[in-house]
Amino acid sequence: MKTALIIGSGPAAAGAALALTADPTQKVTVIDLGATLELDLGSSLGRLAATSEDAWSRADVAIIERQPAYSGGGVLPQKRTYGSDFPFRDVGQLDGIIASGTTNASVVSGAYGGFSNVWGAQVMPFSEASFDVWPVSLREMQPHYRTAMEEMTLAGDPDDLAELFPLPERARPLPPPAGRTARVLDRYQAERALVRSHGITVGRARLAFRAESCTRCGMCMTGCPYGLIYSSSHTFDRLRAENRIKYRSGLLAVHLEEVDGVPRVLARHSVSGSVEWLVADRVFVACGGIGTTRLVLGSLGRYDRAVHLQESVQFVVPVVSRSPIRDPRTARDFTLNQFNLLYDATGEGVDLCQVHFYEYNPALLAALPAPLRHRNAGPLIGPILRRISLGLGYVPGWAAPRVEVVARRSGAGANRLPTLEIGRRGSDRWPPMLNDLVRAMLRVAPTLDLWPVVPMISLSAAAKSYHFGSSFPHDRARSATTTDRTGRLAAWEKIHLVDASVFPSVPATTFTLTIMANAHRIVSEALGTSR
């Protein structure tokens, strides 16, 4: 048997695990910090999951549905899942990360399943043109995309988005669209040519969830009680139950090296602080774009030099409509992303911006301006909620300011990750492509009855999108700063980086699917099992 070690349990790790466990000659171990939901919250969730919705206790629902605190200023609050912040909580992985200004500091997850516990479940591959700057083609990625989509259980409907992102035949149908979404899609269909002439394509969301079992309880954004929304923890749960992997939690990888061609990982126990070396025939590093960057920089002693990551910068765009729908508080809808607006800034299918639109959920109420949240404003709330929705948009990484990280030698002694300083390289002003998008949205606003509230559009802080990577991009040849197609830096033969740190570019189309698929491809190619 050959031995393989995966570091992490997020989507990249899941993609790697799927490829490794498909090879019966591989003995697979996964190390992870593995933070999970608190016991009391887990108990509430367990009771909800075990019963039908009409038997749910109000107390359990209130606990699981707990909303994050909204800080105002158009800044998105940190999401909660099942009432908990465990995907963001520091269980040792954030120790020594110093974020400047408003930069997001919670950039590495210590959770079992990583940030896929809180993702939007939006699933689309990168467009064919996006791979023009990769040494890997879309065609080569296709089988790996298929594997990832099958694992995630894709729900989607055929529409114009399929021109750039073909929908697999096995995609399951989405639940019916919510009120505003249905209106926008109808209007788009009626004036499709006009909207498209402005570079805008509209289509329904493509989501990684088991849509056929959805009861439309409306709790998607705080965690599906029935676990219908994919998390990479589901993959690991299954592989563990099938004894296909050995999973060890409570371990933080702090150093990588190869000795006489044999890779090994120094891991620190999060509770005891003791360390141990783990040796394998191959090591696959999946700590997330910044987590992996930090681990590699420290392992190779690359201190005090700035490394720039691409980030598909996020923005928030509230929209209003003239025609009201019925009060969404009385409707039963799923509350994940309902529809997407894709903007092709330059016409070649490369410079794509994307906006995911969300309809009503309780977090939207909390985000209303303070005067509207006053108790005397009650009569206004209904009419407002019947006309507003929220877009979460993304600009491609190459058209947005970068995230700069600098590793510093840790003062906390050996067996520690380096200190990592994070900030935004460049201005906090809107990227020009966002200006173009807003102009295009305004042009089609009368047609779609979807008016962006321009003064309320806000650019999220650096690293807040969680769509960052490209610190050690794949290239034709590997070097000190670039990886080959199997994620290897020049320094190592059997240590492979498999997460977004190796992306040559970070498009604005959804991120997680490609992370999982590319990790699957890397491992398949490294093992020689690629189809």
Add this chain to the structure above:
Amino acid sequence: MTAQASQGDHGARIGSPMVAITGASGYLGSVLVGAFGAAGYEVRRLVRAPAAGSRDHFFDLSTGEAAGGLDDVDVLVHCAYDMTLTRRADIWRVNVFDSVALLDRALAAGVPRTIVVSSMSAYRGTKQLYGRSKLAIEVEARARGMRVVRPGLVYGPGWGGMAGTLRRLATMPILPDFGSTARQFTVSEDDFAFAMVAIAEAADLPAVPVGIAHRDPVDFRRLLAAFATGSARPAPRFVPVPAMAIYGALRALEVLPVALPVRADSLLGLVRPAPEVPNPDVLAQLGVAVRPFAAPAAASAETNAVGAPVMPL
């Protein structure tokens, strides 16, 4: 090797492959009809008004109707683009959506090779509606594994298309000078025709848009002056004009029910041209060299009829 140098290669053809050409009654289409015919192809014109007793097939881009027009076709050249439309939505619906529908019909009919005639106006980031619509067709064509060409400003004795419009403009005594940014990449009818036949016959071609134009752009003023030399009128006088002011005026006038000699969108294509000819190495690898711009009188001296270049000795 120049475009003319190896035209004789086509004489060795055995049998007659069928090329179907949409927009065959238009300027570029008619150039291609002659070129493919001279190269030994059986040419099927897909046109809205088939000539009586001809082998033309009816084809209307807006209805997609092309009864039998794609049967037994070896090469489809899609040239058709409806320039008569004025509403933005109609332009997109007919020229993009209906073009894409045609591409799908070609696939369904088993046409082995399709070439989409795009434009040098189609470049990444163009704001011109014509260029954007051509880009949209390109994206769809490339997704279907089809070939895409971007001709520059085609000029020659046929005097059609934009070159024809500019030539008519050049007869005026006073002409606008839009400054040094207004320029065009050019290709003579002969070189365009030769390149198209070479692209149709190439066994393998990189999946990129192939520019068919000389790499050196021609200043708009020089272009008009050269076009004016063929007329008997005195040399025109150029007056500096802010292009975007004219563009704005044309945009405003377009809401009125009057016919204008040039559209605002077309002006945008002239004053904001592509930065370069895309992928010139592809033509070079096919042995095609596009010649630099020459005054039309000189260019026409080399040609005795559209699509029938004179062979150099």
